[in-house]
Amino acid sequence: MLKVIINGEDKRVSPGSVADMVRALGFQPEKLAVERNREIVPRSMLGEVMVADGDMFEIVHFVGGG
Amino acid sequence: MTDSSPDTWSVAGQTFTSRLIVGTGKYKDFAENAAALKASGAEIITVAVRRVNVSDPSQPMLTDHISPKDYTFLPNTAGCFTADEAVRTLRLAREAGGWDLVKLEVLGEAKTLYPDMRETLKATETLVAEGFKPMVYCVDDPIAAKQLEEAGAVAIMPLGAPIGSGLGIQNRVTIRLIVEGAGVPVLVDAGVGTASDAAIAMELGCDGVLMNTAIAEAKEPIRMAEAMKLAVQAGRHSYLAGRMGLRRYADPSSPLAGLI
Numbered sequence: 001m002l003k004v005i006i007n008g009e010d011k012r013v014s015p016g017s018v019a020d021m022v023r024a025l026g027f028q029p030e031k032l033a034v035e036r037n038r039e040i041v042p043r044s045m046l047g048e049v050m051v052a053d054g055d056m057f058e059i060v061h062f063v064g065g066g
Numbered sequence: 067m068t069d070s071s072p073d074t075w076s077v078a079g080q081t082f083t084s085r086l087i088v089g090t091g092k093y094k095d096f097a098e099n100a101a102a103l104k105a106s107g108a109e110i111i112t113v114a115v116r117r118v119n120v121s122d123p124s125q126p127m128l129t130d131h132i133s134p135k136d137y138t139f140l141p142n143t144a145g146c147f148t149a150d151e152a153v154r155t156l157r158l159a160r161e162a163g164g165w166d167l168v169k170l171e172v173l174g175e176a177k178t179l180y181p182d183m184r185e186t187l188k189a190t191e192t193l194v195a196e197g198f199k200p201m202v203y204c205v206d207d208p209i210a211a212k213q214l215e216e217a218g219a220v221a222i223m224p225l226g227a228p229i230g231s232g233l234g235i236q237n238r239v240t241i242r243l244i245v246e247g248a249g250v251p252v253l254v255d256a257g258v259g260t261a262s263d264a265a266i267a268m269e270l271g272c273d274g275v276l277m278n279t280a281i282a283e284a285k286e287p288i289r290m291a292e293a294m295k296l297a298v299q300a301g302r303h304s305y306l307a308g309r310m311g312l313r314r315y316a317d318p319s320s321p322l323a324g325l326i
Contacts, residue, residue, distance in 0.1 A: 006120050007117040007118070007120050008117075009120060009121075011120070025120060025123060026123030026124070027118060027123050031127065031129060031162075032118060032162060033115075033158040033159070033160075033161035033162035034161075035154075035157075035158055038154075040157050040158065040161050041161075042161065043161060058117065058158070059117065059118050059120070060115050060116060060117055060118065060158050060162065061115075061116070061118050061127060061128075061129070061162060062113040062114070062115060062127075062128050062129055062139065062141065062159075062162060062163070063113065063114050063115075063116045063128055064089070064090035064091040064092070064093060064099060064113065064114065064128055065089060065090060065091045065112055065113055065114025065142055065144050065278075066089025066090070066091045066092070066112055066114075066142070066144065066229070066230075066276075066277075066278025066279065
């Protein structure tokens with residue numbers, strides 16, 4: 001298992017792509033945006049970029065707002 | 067305006083008929099929110115960008131109830147207090163939605179939610195350089211508005227009053243001066259409390275009005291959404307029609323000749 005931080009929380013995830021990680025968390029990658037170590041991971045690359053030990057992720061979506 | 071030429075407005079190359087932009091915050095639930103959007107006739111809606119709840123992926127999502135196929139989503143930077151945070155948020159928004167048209171707001175302090183214009187201008191320059199089309203929330207200052215336009219803002223969105231206050235248009239003179247000086251659309255963003263406030267913004271010549279709380283916190287949000295739609299239309303017609311002049315004293319509407 002890899003130790004990562006997702007949205008400020010410590011998590012342990014299986015090795016794999018960012019898309020694999022997002023799906024394992026229970027989300028659909030196509031509804032989200034992902035930042036890895038403060039760099040955007042383009043949606044087209046989510047299946048190719050591999051999660052590394054110590055990575056920091058921000059996973060966001062749209063919510064109601066004014 | 068004639069019946070053959072619809073009264074539309076354009077921002078960043080996109081043309082819209084509705085001049086009312088509404089927010090999607092503070093509603094009781096997504097169903098009420100969706101119904102209010104429909105009643106408002108809005109074509110553009112604002113949305114915020116926030117972390118997903120990692121511990122509860124089953125929570126309902128906005129996009130399951132309100133579709134980007136039905137509305138132009140305008141992602142905002144609400145809650146950002148620096149240019150860096152705002153730009154970072156919008157880079158994520160662009161990735162989540164794929165749109166360049168965004169609403170920039172950089173706040174100066176939590177109490178008033180007044181814009182920090184130094185950071186706002188800085189963020190505008192960065193966003194424009196990165197290909198974004200920012201509609202920019204700002205102070206009601208004609209000089210600041212000009213500077214934003216020069217920096218590449220695609221719309222100027224001065225506050226009528228503090229965000230969420232419902233105090234109405236506090237300074238009609240500055241809003242009018244911004245409208246007169248702008249080469250891009252001007253929309254009053256923030257401060258509208260009731261339908262007459264929206265009409266006043268439109269009578270001042272604004273291209274549109276953006277609001278959230280005035281609808282969401284009305285006792286009947288769906289009815290208020292309809293009221294706002296009509297107020298924006300009424301104010302727009304009134305502006306185009308050209309109001310009568312002001313007189314200091316009375317002037318009878320019935321003829322004086324022929325009195326018995």
